[in-house]
Amino acid sequence: LALRVATAYFKVLEAQSQERIAERQRRLLESIYRQTEAALKVGTGDIIAVREAEARLDAARSDLIRARNAVSIAERGLERLTHAPVGHLEDLRPFTAEGPKPDDMNAWVQAAIRDQPLMHEAEAQLRTAQEEVQYQQRARWPKVDLQGIAQHVHGNPFPGFNENQAGVSLNLSMPIYRGGSISSGVQKAQALSVAQVDHVGSVRDQVRLDTQTAFLNLKDSVAQLASAKAAVESAKISLEGTRKGYEVGTRSIIDLLQTATDYIRAEQDYNVALYNQVLARVQLKAAAGQLDLADLSAVNGLLGGGAGTHEHTDSTAAADQKSAAMGD
Numbered sequence: 001l002a003l004r005v006a007t008a009y010f011k012v013l014e015a016q017s018q019e020r021i022a023e024r025q026r027r028l029l030e031s032i033y034r035q036t037e038a039a040l041k042v043g044t045g046d047i048i049a050v051r052e053a054e055a056r057l058d059a060a061r062s063d064l065i066r067a068r069n070a071v072s073i074a075e076r077g078l079e080r081l082t083h084a085p086v087g088h089l090e091d092l093r094p095f096t097a098e099g100p101k102p103d104d105m106n107a108w109v110q111a112a113i114r115d116q117p118l119m120h121e122a123e124a125q126l127r128t129a130q131e132e133v134q135y136q137q138r139a140r141w142p143k144v145d146l147q148g149i150a151q152h153v154h155g156n157p158f159p160g161f162n163e164n165q166a167g168v169s170l171n172l173s174m175p176i177y178r179g180g181s182i183s184s185g186v187q188k189a190q191a192l193s194v195a196q197v198d199h200v201g202s203v204r205d206q207v208r209l210d211t212q213t214a215f216l217n218l219k220d221s222v223a224q225l226a227s228a229k230a231a232v233e234s235a236k237i238s239l240e241g242t243r244k245g246y247e248v249g250t251r252s253i254i255d256l257l258q259t260a261t262d263y264i265r266a267e268q269d270y271n272v273a274l275y276n277q278v279l280a281r282v283q284l285k286a287a288a289g290q291l292d293l294a295d296l297s298a299v300n301g302l303l304g305g306g307a308g309t310h311e312h313t314d315s316t317a318a319a320d321q322k323s324a325a326m327g328d
Contacts, residue, residue, distance in 0.1 A: 022067040116289035
């Protein structure tokens with residue numbers, strides 16, 4: 001449940017972040033569209049550039065609608081788990097990406113096989129199945145019944161008559177033939193026990209795979225976050241260079257539209273990598289069966305930033321304002 005709530009929580013944060021980026025994309029492309037219209041009116045632009053800018057703007061509006069819908073869906077998913085309306089959610093503060101600790105896949109796998117509740121459940125079911133085999137086999141054993149009786153009679157059948165009786169009986173019974181029911185019960189219990197052995201092996205393999213996957217995902221998330229951050233910076237430089245080239249006439253409006261779209265996409269990818277990095281930590285702990293309150297408290301310690309604290313809002317806003325100024 002803790003993993004499901006954490007996943008739903010960060011999915012809401014990610015969806016909200018993507019909605020903000022989609023809104024900035026719409027504003028940026030709208031300002032470029034106005035710029036192409038203004039250039040067409042004064043005779044320095046062409047209708048193709050206007051139509052291309054309009055098409056990109058329409059696509060951005062569609063992206064914004066999808067992003068808002070994704071927020072609503074993510075919030076419904078969180079409400080289903082908490083049974084409470086989704087209010088203000090604390091966003092991530094700036095943090096340093098971290099990989100698995102210890103950085104040893106085998107250690108995590110061994111811990112998962114030892115601590116994972118799914119393994120405990122499967123092993124308990126195996127023990128129950130093995131005990132059922134023994135129970136069914138005992139049906140062939142001889143059965144000994146020991147019975148004792150004591151009786152005191154006073155005044156019956158004659159007044160003043162007393163009688164004391166005591167007795168012990170020992171009965172031995174042994175099943176000889178019951179129509180094969182005993183053998184059938186033993187065979188059924190043995191078959192279930194064998195199936196349960198296979199089930200334990202299957203669960204162990206799945207736990208091992210889940211832990212290995214979570215381990216590799218967490219390691220990969222560190223590189224993905226660094227790569228996504230570098231991509232944002234590169235896209236920002238490309239956007240600024242293309243804008244300057246457009247101002248002096250060496251780049252077309254189509255180039256400006258493409259680099260603006262690439263910059264927004266880079267920001268979206270960065271947000272996905274950011275939330276995945278934190279969520280991957282929780283997923284590895286859960287896969288190993290070691291997720292506890294201390295881990296959740298550590299994740300809570302990363303929260304407390306305002307909406308979009310980690311986003312590259314300054315550079316995007318600057319791009320928006322610059323394009324709007326060019327349109328004037």
